[in-house]
Amino acid sequence: VKSIAVLTSGGDSQGMNAAVRAVVRSAIYYGLDVYAVQRGYYGLIHDDIRKMDLRSVGDIIQRGGTILQTARCKEMMTLEGQKTAADNLRKRDIDGLVVIGGDGSYQGADKLAQLGIKTMGLPGTIDNDISYTDYTIGFDTAVGIVVDAINKLRDTMSSHERASIVEVMGRHCGDIALHAGLASGAESILIPEVPFNVEDVADRMKENFVNGKRHSIVVVAEGVGSGEEIAKSITSRVNIDARLTVLGHIQRGGTPTHKDRILASQLGDFAVRQLIAGDSGKGCGVINGQLVATDIHKVITTKKEFNMDMYELALRLSQ
Ligand code: F6P
Numbered sequence: 001v002k003s004i005a006v007l008t009s010g011g012d013s014q015g016m017n018a019a020v021r022a023v024v025r026s027a028i029y030y031g032l033d034v035y036a037v038q039r040g041y042y043g044l045i046h047d048d049i050r051k052m053d054l055r056s057v058g059d060i061i062q063r064g065g066t067i068l069q070t071a072r073c074k075e076m077m078t079l080e081g082q083k084t085a086a087d088n089l090r091k092r093d094i095d096g097l098v099v100i101g102g103d104g105s106y107q108g109a110d111k112l113a114q115l116g117i118k119t120m121g122l123p124g125t126i127d128n129d130i131s132y133t134d135y136t137i138g139f140d141t142a143v144g145i146v147v148d149a150i151n152k153l154r155d156t157m158s159s160h161e162r163a164s165i166v167e168v169m170g171r172h173c174g175d176i177a178l179h180a181g182l183a184s185g186a187e188s189i190l191i192p193e194v195p196f197n198v199e200d201v202a203d204r205m206k207e208n209f210v211n212g213k214r215h216s217i218v219v220v221a222e223g224v225g226s227g228e229e230i231a232k233s234i235t236s237r238v239n240i241d242a243r244l245t246v247l248g249h250i251q252r253g254g255t256p257t258h259k260d261r262i263l264a265s266q267l268g269d270f271a272v273r274q275l276i277a278g279d280s281g282k283g284c285g286v287i288n289g290q291l292v293a294t295d296i297h298k299v300i301t302t303k304k305e306f307n308m309d310m311y312e313l314a315l316r317l318s319q
Pocket residue numbers: 011102125126127169170171222252
């Protein structure tokens with residue numbers, strides 16, 4: 001490839017800017033022309049593309065959000081949209097594209113690869129729901145935000161001897177809930193990967209209060225349903241004052257952790273090098289510390305492996 005473009009797509013995540021910076025600076029380092037697409041696939045279809053230089057990505061490594069903005073784009077699901085997107089790249093002689101986003105974004109990259117554009121996907125999502133990578137860009141920061149929120153909730157909950165039910169994001173994946181739950185010492189972690197019943201959660205809470213606990217933290221992944229419904233169902237079974245906190249989009253903002261910045265920098269540079277080596281249609285990731293590029297079709301059709309050992313550990317430690 002001689003010329004590549006980069007875009008961010010789907011829900012934003014902390015570290016996307018660091019990834020954009022890495023793609024732009026590595027591409028220039030290796031002698032490529034590099035373009036940025038504004039507003040994800042929407043901008044690609046509507047031709048919102050501009051040339052980047054070293055300074056266009058200055059002072060962004062520490063910023064949350066994405067300077068390229070992002071969108072969830074229905075047009076990209078149609079063949080017509082995909083062809084227009086590919087044509088807009090070709091008319092500028094751009095032959096490679098790095099897509100930073102979640103699995104919906106990877107599907108677009110897969111389609112463009114089939115239309116002859118050399119594509120690389122970078123896992124940019126707080127959900128950690130992408131297979132063939134241990135971590136996605138933004139996950140570490142999001143988990144840190146949840147842990148920090150739970151620390152604060154603990155203070156006030158124990159003063160009042162209350163229970164706190166905390167709903168976290170993650171779509172169909174329980175990783176944010178699991179990692180944040182383990183790191184914050186939650187009593188129960190309700191996630192889509194492990195069936196649960198509310199009676200057991202309530203019984204556990206009652207028993208723990210009887211045994212001297214002064215507060216209780218239940219983390220609910222949004223993938224198991226509404227936190228409000230679950231909170232109601234728990235409170236109807238216990239005589240404990242329980243309060244619901246829905247953390248929402250707070251989890252997607254703020255400065256990325258050093259881990260997310262490093263992961264984004266490594267993967268951005270890796271994607272550029274893979275394109276230069278002639279590779280295409282791959283999703284980049286990190287497995288046991290090694291950078292890997294996996295067939296994007298395989299990535300989007302494989303469910304992320306669930307870490308049952310970690311779940312059991314959290315359970316053992318939360319008595
Ligand atoms: O995929 C990231 C994510 O934040 C999910 O955790 C959540 O379900 C969804 O996006 C929220 O989407 P939106 O920002 O469009 O409301």
